[in-house]
Amino acid sequence: MAYLSWRSDADPRSLLLAVAAVDGRPEVTAEGPLPREFRGGEHLVATVGDDTVGYAHLDTQGDAFGRQVVEAFVHPDHRGEGVGTELVRAVLDRATPGARFWSHGDHPAAAAIAAKAGLVKVRELLMMRLDLAGVDLPEPKWPAGVRVRTFVPGQDEAALVEVNRRAFDWHPEQGALTVADVEATEREAWFDPAGFFLAVDAADRVLGFHWTKVHPGGEGEVYVVGVDPAAQGGGLGKALTLAGLRHLVGLGLSEVILYVESDNGPAVAVYQGLGFERAEAHVQYSTVDTERTGPVT
Numbered sequence: 001m002a003y004l005s006w007r008s009d010a011d012p013r014s015l016l017l018a019v020a021a022v023d024g025r026p027e028v029t030a031e032g033p034l035p036r037e038f039r040g041g042e043h044l045v046a047t048v049g050d051d052t053v054g055y056a057h058l059d060t061q062g063d064a065f066g067r068q069v070v071e072a073f074v075h076p077d078h079r080g081e082g083v084g085t086e087l088v089r090a091v092l093d094r095a096t097p098g099a100r101f102w103s104h105g106d107h108p109a110a111a112a113i114a115a116k117a118g119l120v121k122v123r124e125l126l127m128m129r130l131d132l133a134g135v136d137l138p139e140p141k142w143p144a145g146v147r148v149r150t151f152v153p154g155q156d157e158a159a160l161v162e163v164n165r166r167a168f169d170w171h172p173e174q175g176a177l178t179v180a181d182v183e184a185t186e187r188e189a190w191f192d193p194a195g196f197f198l199a200v201d202a203a204d205r206v207l208g209f210h211w212t213k214v215h216p217g218g219e220g221e222v223y224v225v226g227v228d229p230a231a232q233g234g235g236l237g238k239a240l241t242l243a244g245l246r247h248l249v250g251l252g253l254s255e256v257i258l259y260v261e262s263d264n265g266p267a268v269a270v271y272q273g274l275g276f277e278r279a280e281a282h283v284q285y286s287t288v289d290t291e292r293t294g295p296v297t
Contacts, residue, residue, distance in 0.1 A: 151196035
């Protein structure tokens with residue numbers, strides 16, 4: 001049995017790197033800051049002797065609706081020993097009711113642990129993939145009076161956040177975006193304003209945006225596409241998506257990924273129409289399936 005200890009601060013980098021080497025996630029590097037989902041909050045470390053065999057992060061601030069969120073990992077050399085079950089039980093004893101546990105890749109072992117703990121699946125986030133080889137992307141068709149320009153750091157943060165707030169008031173993570181979050185992302189190595197497209201009206205009022213990302217390995221991502229609800233229904237979301245995809249093609253990338261809620265039917269339909277296919281799913285488990293507030297729980 002592992003020894004479990006809660007800490008206000010911990011450095012799980014070596015364990016996370018070992019997990020990533022086998023699972024391909026989480027996105028963590030040998031140096032630099034840890035990903036945002038492991039900062040702050042509370043840390044649960046599982047050890048056997050001098051070896052760290054498991055780790056869980058409890059985000060006590062929670063998502064946009066105040067639900068605490070959990071990331072839990074077991075060292076690849078210690079899987080099948082009950083460490084994951086111990087971590088989940090300890091987190092449930094400490095977390096507030098309704099806390100949500102991520103299972104990246106919808107792993108069968110995570111599903112088994114969830115079942116033993118009485119957790120049910122409450123959310124499914126799809127990762128979709130587009131092979132750009134041979135893809136002929138059409139020119140975007142912009143609604144009348146709309147033009148596209150790129151994001152200007154130091155100028156557009158507040159307008160972006162306001163549109164994002166209205167577009168994603170239902171979303172557990174994206175809806176909580178702040179100006180400080182945008183400014184922090186601007187300092188990350190991957191940030192490139194040339195791949196951040198804003199749709200604006202004649203008065204330069206932001207109506208929607210497509211924020212693209214290029215991963216260190218050369219994989220493109222439709223990072224976020226958001227449209228102000230007042231500007232929806234005229235094809236602006238598809239036009240913005242095409243603008244970003246054509247930019248990524250121009251960089252010489254061979255494939256693009258994106259993440260979308262499985263029950264956001266309109267968005268899934270748009271992406272499928274552009275050639276994206278389901279690659280994998282990431283799910284959340286919880287003891288409480290709270291009332292839906294929009295296209296996703």
